[in-house]
Amino acid sequence: MERRNTHQKQMILQAVKGRNIHRTAEEVLQIVREEDPRIGLATVYRNLNLFAQEGQIQKIEGNGWSFYDGNPEPHDHLHCIRCGRITDYPSSYDHKIDREAEKATGGRVICHMTVFEGVCSECMAREEENASPA
Amino acid sequence: MERRNTHQKQMILQAVKGRNIHRTAEEVLQIVREEDPRIGLATVYRNLNLFAQEGQIQKIEGNGWSFYDGNPEPHDHLHCIRCGRITDYPSSYDHKIDREAEKATGGRVICHMTVFEGVCSECMAREEENASPA
DNA sequence: TTCTTTGCAAAATATTTGCACTGGT
């Protein structure tokens, strides 16, 4: 099955690929539609999933939210309970804990993903702003 | 709003509460229906979410899967790419990394959750069994 | 009796799939 390089694929990849870019499929659709309004949501999903499978991007999912992350390197995230967005936590990936988890569970571990729940710096700044003005 | 202790609540809580119990809403429905077939799925969802909000259980969600975990203590999990189930990884919760993430992201961190992707011990055993018999 | 909770069915949400058509090669 030969792989064709379509206009749509290019636009979709461009709309998510990059450091600290986290978008929903719907957001990617909006972005690519600015350039070509004829693009369908199914195409966006199909290609985002394709890129994620290929390892060009990754899909991050949690409790009631999911984003496509333009950085394929494994890294941790902060999920903001205020705005719902995720922020990169540029920690170095620790392979050691994968081996520890293997020993503890008796299984095989491929990778891990840590999600911190909290409030992102932007929402914290906004809240302090609203709270402090005397 | 006063809280009423119904038969349904008791059964639902009993069906998920406990160590190393991870069930989907649908599974909980099957279990409680053995005792009372009249129970509806909406009731199961409503109460599981209620218990999770109260902190009696927790909801764990990942890429295409979600489970209610009968152990409310924060702990890590192994998600099996073969059978789809999750297994507890009884690691001690490390508050230190929450503080580190706060420093790195500039936000506030409430908690974190690590999910390991891999193959659980049961699936590994089954696969070895199928592979080895000469 | 009061008012929370339930069961049902419909609605909402998010994602995937079937299929005829488009367009890359």
Next chain:
DNA sequence: ACCAGTGCAAATATTTTGCAAAGAA
């Protein structure tokens, strides 16, 4: 010209919600 890829709409899967009826307190 061939067939991977697209757009659309329908299907699917999962969870939530409206509402009349049920049943704790």
